[in-house]
């Protein structure tokens with residue numbers, strides 16, 4: 588177990604560093620509503636198969652109940668369609684997952700998921716969105 592964990596841990600140090608800088612920008616997040624979904628620092632850091640797989644598993648356990656299989660939407664909105672009502676930047680996604688969206692059924696996961704787990708989920712959502720785009724499943 589230790590050698591696998593160490594490797595994964597080393598890989599996630601970059602993610603945590605990126606998240607630390609995101610945490611500092613939390614107050615700016617409310618202004619990001621109309622930003623298109625897109626790559627930024629965090630996505631390039633976490634574009635890694637192990638992180639994406641971990642995010643997929645965590646998403647199935649904690650999110651698919653409301654957001655559907657592969658995040659395609661159920662009672663909660665689609666998270667792999669390339670559009671976000673509350674902001675599509677990594678910082679917005681992080682804030683909405685960790686802090687929830689007040690007044691809606693979207694709860695705060697910041698106390699029950701680690702920063703690393705949330706980063707993995709974001710990596711998975713990005714990867715799945717890209718896969719769907721490449722497969723022609725999404726209109727632009």
Ligand code: HEC
Nearest residue numbers: 649650653662663664671672673674683684691692693696
């Ligand atoms: C109990 C149901 C429920 C669960 C569980 C849930 N969500 Fe949500 N989520 C919602 C609903 C409903 C909304 C839409 C809120 C609104 O705008 O009205 C939402 C919105 C969101 C948004 C913002 C979408 C946008 O368009 O900007 C993100 C991101 C998100 N959820 C991620 C997650 C992740 C990741 C998980 C798992 C860790 C999760 N949610 C678990 C119900 C849920």
